[in-house]
Amino acid sequence: MAMLDVKDLSVDFLVEGRKLPAVSNASFSVEKGEILALVGESGCGKSVSCMALARLVPAPPGVYSSGSITFNHADRKYDVLKLDKKNLREFRRHRISYIFQEPSASLNPVFRVGDQIAESILLRGDTDDSIKVIEETVSVLRQVGIPEPEQKMKCYPHELSGGMQQRIMIAMALASKPDLLVADEPTTALDVTIQAQILELLREIRNQTGMSIILVTHNLGIVADMADRVVVMYAGHVVETANAKTILVEPLHPYTRALISAVPKLRHQSEKLATIPGNVPSPANYPKGCRFFGRCQLADSLTADKQELCISTVPEISEKRKGHFCRCHYSK
Ligand SMILES: Nc1ncnc2c1ncn2[C@@H]1O[C@H](COP(=O)(O)OP(=O)(O)OP(=O)(O)O)[C@@H](O)[C@H]1O
Ligand code: SF4
Ligand SMILES: [Mg+2]
Known part of the structure; x- marks a missing residue:
């Protein structure tokens, strides 16, 4: 099937x-x-x-x-x-998760990227422990190849290159597993x-x-x-x-x-x-x-x-x- x-x-x-x-x-x-x-x-x-x-x-x-x-x-x-x-x-x-050609279709310019990924994790509904959510945010950023994830998670989308924004969008999509x-x-x-x-x-x-x-x-x-x-x-x-x-x-x-x-x-x-x-x-x-x-x-x-x-x-x-x-x- x-x-x-x-x-x-x-x-x-x-x-x-x-x-x-x-x-x-x-x-x-x-x-x-x-x-x-x-x-x-x-x-x-x-x-x-x-x-x-x-x-x-x-x-x-x-x-x-x-x-x-x-x-x-x-x-x-x-x-x-x-x-x-x-x-x-x-x-x-x-x-199901989606990623699009333009990261701007998924990323909200007024929130830090780490918070947006954390939101995807929280929406899953299987954890609300803030330390675990931060750890998972860092881990998913690392999984998509973002260097220095602890720093990068504090950035706003416009502070990152197009390729990095694309990775953030993939990270958000993955965070919902x-x-x-x-x-x-x-x-x-x-x-x-x-x-x-x-x-x-x-x-x-x-x-x-x-x-x-x-x-x-x-x-x-x-x-x-x-x-x-x-x-x-x-x-x-x-x-x-x-x-x-x-x-x-x-x-x-x-x-x-x-x-x-x-x-x-x-x-x-x-x-x-x-x-x-x-x-x-x-x-x-x-x-x-x-x-x-x-x-x-x-x-x-x-x-x-x-x-x-x-x-x-x-x-x-x-x-x-x-x-x-x-x-x-x-x-x-
Ligand atoms: N909201 C809409 N209202 C009316 N027609 C629409 C709407 N969205 C898509 N269409 C029409 O549906 C058809 C299929 O569009 P679709 O966006 O799926 O094409 P596509 O294969 O993804 O093309 P592209 O490679 O350009 O992205 C097109 O004729 C398009 O004009
Ligand atoms: S137009 Fe071409 S593709 Fe369409 S049925 Fe005829 S031979 Fe096949
Ligand atoms: Mg299309």
């Missing part, structure tokens, strides 16, 4: 009387201790999918239109979309050396604690280095999932293929998701059939009567090989 199981999840935004589909019928799972990478171009629904996991999509305008999010912990099962307020608060405090850490492009704003250090830190933490991580990234080099499994999203759909090596070496979906062939050297940390011709359609203009039609090389190579299926019918996602799922009428 997977730790996190997302089934058929759809999230729409109600904007000016229209229902805009941000995430459509997405299914994916995360095992305990696994690093799952979520990739896809801008606007494909990665962040909305992540926010939905703890019901953090602002509603309204967001609407959870279909599906379920199940989180299994020991003998407890959380049906996230159905939790009442009290259980949702408990779930958010104990099971989550089972799942969701890292939404955590290093995009940092320079390459600091990026590598932060990612190494996340991997170490996973190895030490057995925490699961969902890592949203535009960078296929990071996928190659970090991920166990990959979910590729396109225009709100999950279009392919498989283990990382399979995705990178034997991608099945034409979109994944295009992403990969657009990157000259995969192992280059600095390589961003390179552009492929054309644009992701906006949720206001999703086509009736396959959302990738119009940019798809495989479809371009098909006869007009075969293309008709791409144009008329959304492909279902199906298991093409063991553990390898793909949403395409024609890829084999």
Whole structure:
């Protein structure tokens, strides 16, 4: 049984009387201790999918239109979309933490960083002994590689560099001892050396604690280095999932293929998701059939009567090989 199981999840935004589909019928799972990478171009629904996991999509305008999010912990099962307020608060405090691209999204500028970490520890509700809380604050700062933690804990966020702020944000996320850490492009704003250090830190933490991580990234080099499994999203759909090596070496979906062939050297940390011709359609203009039609090389190579299926019918996602799922009428 997977730790996190997302089934058929759809999230729409109600904007000016229209229902805009941000995430459509997405299914994916995360095992305990696994690093799952979520990739896809801008606007494909990665962040909305992540926010939905703890019901953090602002509603309204967001609407959870279909599906379920199940989180299994020991003998407890959380049906996230159905939790009442009290259980949702408990779930958010104990099971899941988020880190974002901008530390300012999590760090409060008017409180010392040590106090903010202490707050996360206290919110867990398993200790209120102030000496223990301070000791744990120092220890978690040390765990994320902050030098002189006793001094640094007294700093305000602006007194620290971007890389250090990122580490503080990770420390806050870790202080709540989550089972799942969701890292939404955590290093995009940092320079390459600091990026590598932060990612190494996340991997170490996973190895030490057995925490699961969902890592949203535009960078296929990071996928190659970090991920166990990959979910590729396109225009709100999950279009392919498989283990990382399979995705990178034997991608099945034409979109994944295009992403990969657009990157000259995969192992280059600095390589961003390179552009492929054309644009992701906006949720206001999703086509009736396959959302990738119009940019798809495989479809371009098909006869007009075969293309008709791409144009008329959304492909279902199906298991093409063991553990390898793909949403395409024609890829084999
Ligand atoms: N609050 C909102 N109101 C209306 N539409 C929204 C809202 N938040 C997100 N969307 C739309 O939902 C879709 C998915 O957005 P999302 O932020 O998940 O993309 P993403 O894959 O994370 O992109 P990026 O790589 O740029 O972060 C987009 O079309 C976006 O415009
Ligand atoms: S269903 Fe058609 S348009 Fe969509 S990815 Fe497959 S071949 Fe391309
Ligand atoms: Mg995003």
